[in-house]
Amino acid sequence: MSVTADTNAPVLTAAADTPSRRSPLAFIDKFRNPAIALIFPVAVLVIWHFTTYGRKFSLIPPPSEVAIELYDLAFGGIYDDAFSGTLLTHLLASLSRVYGGFAIALAIALPLGLMIGRIPFVRQLLDPTLQVMRPIPVTAWLPLAMIIFGLGPRSAVFLVALGAFYPILINTIFGVRSVDPRLFEAASMLGCQGTAQFFKVVLPASLPAIFTGLRLGLGFAWVVIVVGEMTGVQTGLGAIIMEARQLSRTEIVISGMIVIGIAGFISDWLVKMLGQRLLRWSPGYA
Amino acid sequence: MRDPNMLPILDLKGVSKQFELQSQRIEALRDANLQVRKGEFICLIGASGCGKSTLLRIVAGFEPTSAGQALMWGMPVQGPAPDRGMVFQDYGLFPWLTVRGNIGFGPSSRGRPAAEVRDTVERFIDLVGLQRFADAYPHQLSGGMKQRVAIARVLANDAEIVLMDEPFGALDAMTRERLQDELLDIWQRTGLTVLFVTHSIEEAIFLADRVVVMSPGPGRIESEMKIELPRPRDVMSADFNAIRRELSEKLHSHHGRKAA
Numbered sequence: 001m002s003v004t005a006d007t008n009a010p011v012l013t014a015a016a017d018t019p020s021r022r023s024p025l026a027f028i029d030k031f032r033n034p035a036i037a038l039i040f041p042v043a044v045l046v047i048w049h050f051t052t053y054g055r056k057f058s059l060i061p062p063p064s065e066v067a068i069e070l071y072d073l074a075f076g077g078i079y080d081d082a083f084s085g086t087l088l089t090h091l092l093a094s095l096s097r098v099y100g101g102f103a104i105a106l107a108i109a110l111p112l113g114l115m116i117g118r119i120p121f122v123r124q125l126l127d128p129t130l131q132v133m134r135p136i137p138v139t140a141w142l143p144l145a146m147i148i149f150g151l152g153p154r155s156a157v158f159l160v161a162l163g164a165f166y167p168i169l170i171n172t173i174f175g176v177r178s179v180d181p182r183l184f185e186a187a188s189m190l191g192c193q194g195t196a197q198f199f200k201v202v203l204p205a206s207l208p209a210i211f212t213g214l215r216l217g218l219g220f221a222w223v224v225i226v227v228g229e230m231t232g233v234q235t236g237l238g239a240i241i242m243e244a245r246q247l248s249r250t251e252i253v254i255s256g257m258i259v260i261g262i263a264g265f266i267s268d269w270l271v272k273m274l275g276q277r278l279l280r281w282s283p284g285y286a
Numbered sequence: 287m288r289d290p291n292m293l294p295i296l297d298l299k300g301v302s303k304q305f306e307l308q309s310q311r312i313e314a315l316r317d318a319n320l321q322v323r324k325g326e327f328i329c330l331i332g333a334s335g336c337g338k339s340t341l342l343r344i345v346a347g348f349e350p351t352s353a354g355q356a357l358m359w360g361m362p363v364q365g366p367a368p369d370r371g372m373v374f375q376d377y378g379l380f381p382w383l384t385v386r387g388n389i390g391f392g393p394s395s396r397g398r399p400a401a402e403v404r405d406t407v408e409r410f411i412d413l414v415g416l417q418r419f420a421d422a423y424p425h426q427l428s429g430g431m432k433q434r435v436a437i438a439r440v441l442a443n444d445a446e447i448v449l450m451d452e453p454f455g456a457l458d459a460m461t462r463e464r465l466q467d468e469l470l471d472i473w474q475r476t477g478l479t480v481l482f483v484t485h486s487i488e489e490a491i492f493l494a495d496r497v498v499v500m501s502p503g504p505g506r507i508e509s510e511m512k513i514e515l516p517r518p519r520d521v522m523s524a525d526f527n528a529i530r531r532e533l534s535e536k537l538h539s540h541h542g543r544k545a546a
Contacts, residue, residue: 180378182378185346185348185378186372186374186379187391188365189346189347189348189366189367189370189372189440190368190371190392190395190439190440190443191368191392191395192392193365193366196395200391200395204380204382205380205381205382207382280423281381281382281383281384281424281425282381282382282425283425
């Protein structure tokens with residue numbers, strides 16, 4: 001049965017597609033959007049270069065120096081200082097904290113959100129408290145996190161989890177509460193009642209909203225990681241940024257920023273791809 | 287009542303329904319009595335607010351009655367169940383399931399073995415002619431196809447009565463006519479019982495064995511009309527038009543009475 005699934009679907013969508021896909025301009029079209037997207041960063045690079053290059057006392061290094069530093073950070077062999085060739089270690093440390101914190105947030109926020117959305121008593125019990133705690137910025141938790149979890153990676157993971165927690169929770173609650181009531185009627189007249197509806201209706205119906213929460217949560221996890229790694233850890237992209245700042249190695253600071261940007265972008269892209277696979281049925285996601 | 291076969295499949299006894307809407311009491315349905323025999327095709331017709339949808343939702347078990355009883359094979363209706371399948375105007379399909387998944391939802395929810403579910407699904411996909419779209423998701427289907435899935439879904443789940451709440455109301459005229467034909471065809475082949483809500487006089491006469499005329503304020507059953515035209519019915523014929531006029535006058539006289 002599943003063999004025909006893949007042959008049938010394109011037939012359907014092909015009808016909806018515009019015939020312009022076959023036009024000779026398609027080749028140019030394919031490269032047009034990336035080209036437009038590149039105009040702005042290239043312009044920034046050019047301006048950055050001409051405002052910093054060759055100036056002895058510039059506090060901001062020119063792009064070429066950052067590029068060399070980024071290479072040295074990744075592979076070593078140029079400066080051979082304490083930072084050379086350490087990028088992978090720092091990246092892996094940050095990755096493990098981002099995904100570790102994210103996983104903890106997911107493990108708590110998802111079931112909690114499902115329960116708050118579906119069970120009035122749990123909503124009355126927890127929702128007011130959670131709403132009051134929500135506006136407290138993650139940075140404000142930093143001192144308390146260091147007291148509770150001590151100096152080290154545990155504080156960083158806690159802060160990342162905290163940052164990812166609310167987007168996942170809020171979107172899960174929203175998803176669960178906005179399930180079309182018609183679907184409950186449909187399920188119950190077809191013989192799916194009570195708790196079975198939770199898994200056969202509530203969960204799949206709220207999956208698009210949950211996925212939006214996951215993307216936002218993972219994004220926040222990357223935002224928080226630098227703050228999290230200010231808590232006295234030795235490794236991590238946040239840690240080298242803070243250390244380089246103290247040594248006035250601005251080119252390392254910028255290199256760290258670039259790596260966080262790229263890593264965050266790739267991780268978001270992966271979640272997006274996963275979402276598009278799992279949510280092929282949703283017109284908003286496909 | 288000597289013959290057990292004469293027991294009506296559905297028996298509404300003095301069914302009333304009141305709603306509380308913004309601290310106002312709305313009488314949606316007052317003292318509705320209706321008997322439906324197995325295999326009958328009944329159309330409920332009337333202006334909006336006449337309680338025809340409320341009546342259907344009570345039979346479906348989505349709403350409790352305020353007074354009176356809805357009896358299915360003599361047993362009081364207590365909540366929704368697969369013997370009464372509902373086809374909604376807005377389809378109510380599960381968007382995350384394919385056509386196959388939607389049709390198989392009922393049987394598999396009720397714990398039928400997978401092989402049996404597969405067979406049932408294929409049979410009803412054939413019945414509604416959706417073989418080519420069996421693995422499509424609802425958002426990829428046209429309105430007419432979605433409604434075919436919704437019909438197949440309740441039939442695959444052994445519904446004895448199919449409750450249809452203006453099922454073709456959102457479709458274009460051509461699709462609507464095709465689906466009316468297909469529905470009649472399925473009804474004749476399967477011996478279903480159909481309770482069909484519509485506001486179209488023509489649709490009611492074209493489909494029904496019996497048209498139940500309802501009127502608003504409070505919602506109530508006014509009268510009944512047997513349609514004895516042989517099928518397939520020709521909407522252009524003189525007989526059809528005579529019935530159309532008669533039914534139209536009935537509907538309007540009820541409205542006139544309300545205004546007086």
